[in-house]
Amino acid sequence: MRFATYEHEGRRHCGALAADNRLHPLPDGTDLLDLIRSGADALHAAGRTALAGPPGPAVDEVRLLPPIQPPTVRDFVAFEEHVEGVRKSVSGVAGVPEQWYAAPTFYFGNPYAVIGAHDDVPVPPGSQALDFELEVAAVIGLEGSDLTPEQARDHIIGYTVFNDWSARDLQAAEMQVGLGPCKGKDTATTLGPWLVTADELEPHRDEDGFLRLALTASVNGTVVGTDLLSNMGWTFEDLVAYASRGTTVRPGDVLGSGTMGNGGCLAELWGLNGAQQPAPLKVGDTVVLTVEGIGSTANTVVPGTAPQPIPAARPRPRTRP
Structure with missing residues (x-):
């Protein structure tokens, strides 16, 4: 089953998507995140009821919003091939760090930067090297702590496409401090076009427990990357289990897979090519990601704002109490 949050005739709605690409609205005032918090059975029941009722607008008649406004966003780096290329591009170092193999590393993204499937993306202030990143995100549907991977499967309620827009020049500069990405990842994250419930993707699961889904990234109609989601180093269940270690995952939390290999972003190709080819994204470019x-x-990339100046740090004071 597929659920969307959308804007139609100036009003916000949630609905279930039918096979004919028409949206069947849920009751007025329904918020998909609240419905997720009610549990998978309640979500499916609401979807069945909506689909049995009269249809609403077609998908191409609405503005698709992010399916949910997530309370937290974690973004992993689960594709070895991506790490190989982008590390060379961002830090100039070849190869994959040994620590990458030890645990599925992630950083926390900005839930306030989430945008819809067809929204414009402003250039981050001060950036000259905007990039996309094709990922898939799991959405948590059930609270849990210190989960095993086997337990974690029941905590994933669905999946959506995830585009981790990245200002590579800002990212490369700030990561010299050693705290990971900051403003390089802070302007936009696409979620959408809808939430696909986990049961719908079970037929795509391979013998090793990975979801075997074809991934394609294109810029202005030209394909720049293709891969399989099953090339992840860990399953989504592994990611959820690790995220829950020593803490709690809660309904609506979004966990990105990390960027696919073989052209899932431009920076990977820059690392392999030794130059910014293909060129960074520019105003007017349209990025299409398909899972x-x-x-x-x-x-589509649109102009951003100029950065407001911030002074450089003053020299360290030497006074003492």
Whole structure:
């Protein structure tokens, strides 16, 4: 089953998507995140009721919003091939760090920067090297702590396409401090076009427990990357289990897979090519990301704002009490 949050005739709605690409609205005032918090059975029941009722607008008649406004966003780096290329591009170092193999590393993203499947993406202030990143995100549907991977499967309620827009020049500069990405990842994260419930993707699971879904990234109609989601180093259940270690995952939390290999972002190709080829994204470029079994997003780059000046740090004071 597929659920969307959308804007139609100036009003915000949630609905279930039918096979004919028409949205069947849920009752007025329904928020998909609240419905997720009610549990998978309640979500499916609401979807069945909506689909049995009269249809609403077609998908191409609405503005698709992010399916949910997530309370937290974690973004992993689960594709070895991506790490190989982008590390060379961002830090100039070849190879994959040994620590990458030890645990599925992630950083926390900005839930306030989440945008819809067809929304415009402003250039981050001060950036000259904007990039996309094709990922898939799991959405948590059940609270849990210190989960095993086996337990974690029941805590994933669905999946959506995830585009981790990245200002590579800002990212490269700030990561010299050693705290990971900051403003390089802070302007936009696409979620959409809808939430696909986990049961719908079970037929795509391979013998090792990975979801075998085809991934395609294109810029202005030219394909720049293709991969399989099953090339992840860990399953989504592994990611959820690790995220829950020593803490709690809660309904609505979003966990990105990390960027696919083989052209899932431009920076990977820059690392392999030794130059910024293909060129960084520019105003007017449209990025389309497609995930088999889930759907497509299509965002166009638009001008951003100029950065407000911040002074450099003053020399360290030497006074003491």
